[in-house]
Amino acid sequence: MKQPRTLVEKAVDSFLQSLRQRNASVHTIKAYAQDLTSFATYVGPRRWSRIDHLVVRGFLSELYAKGLSKTSVARALAAVRSFYKWLAQEGVVEQNPAKLVSTPRLPKKLPRVPTMEEVNAVLDGDLPDNAAFPERDRLMLELLYGCGIRNSELVGIDLDSIRTSESLLLIRGKGKKERYVPFGESARQALDAYLPARQKFLAEKKKSTPSLLINLRGARLTTRSVGRIVKQIAVARGLSSDVHPHTLRHAFGTHMLEEGADLRAIQE
Known part of the structure; x- marks a missing residue:
């Protein structure tokens, strides 16, 4: 029944x-x-x-x-x-x-890491037509990926942090810890193209700043601006819109491991 x-x-x-x-x-x-x-x-x-x-x-x-x-x-x-x-x-x-009743804590989805080919497409491709300062943006990408540094470390770089003859950058990280990070030939070329453009821009604006990366007002570039620029460039090159500066840092470490680098060396 x-x-x-x-x-x-x-x-x-x-x-x-x-x-x-x-x-x-x-x-x-x-x-x-x-x-x-x-x-x-x-x-x-x-x-x-x-x-x-x-x-x-x-x-x-x-x-x-x-x-x-x-x-x-x-x-x-x-x-x-x-x-x-x-x-x-x-x-x-x-x-x-x-x-x-509390909602169960859901596992965080790990962000997808761009492949080496995808990152190279971003680094080697043309910048968007509306790029306001292409020399700066190119250097920014080369340092984020080529050096594996954080967004906050990137914008904190000053001109006197660069040891050009030794291809080294003085990076001030978390807890005010300092370390030297090597940069490669691509970053050197981007730096050589950017520095004269930076000097000319500041002269026209009658501005002076110790910051390496500057905005269109002649002041230090902010982490928020870096995030916006990275996303614009990534989308223009066919990558997902959720790409941000840390994505390039993550890709740097992942690709080095894939190429056989030591994990401890990457972490240091």
Whole structure:
């Protein structure tokens, strides 16, 4: 004999019907139906007053026990919260017990590292037509990738930080620690092209600054500006819009490891 539908099961049916009336997508309704059917089965014939945050927590524990991922469990909790929000709007319940349950911490997705070919396409390709200071932007890219330095370290470089004869940069890192970082031939060429352009620009603006990289006002370039410029160039060369200065630093380390470099040497 078929069991009569429980209070919660009937409410789930009504909630799903309300989603259809609001023209929710088929995919959304299917996801809610799956999660809330599981919830209704778990709570069984309990009345609303007997379903508290401990019951909701027990439901999530059962999902974990069945082998569901944190992402799936988080989605189920979100479905229960939405269900209870609707119940409150309908005057069925006064409180939402799911609000008292913490969302599972989801694992952070590791950023995709551009391939060596993709990075070379950015470094070797033409800069966007709207590049305001192409010599500076080229040097910026060469130092970020070729030296593997941080955005904050890049903008902190002064003219007197450069030891041209030895191809070294004095980098002031976290905790005011200083270290010398070598730069290669590509960076040297970019530096040789930029310095005269920088000097001319500052002379025209009648400005003076110790900063190596300058903005269009003749002042030190900011990390925010570096991020914006890197993204513009990357997108123009066909890379994802989520590329930022740290992406080039990450690529530097990854590509060195792929070429057989020692991890400790990279970290230093």
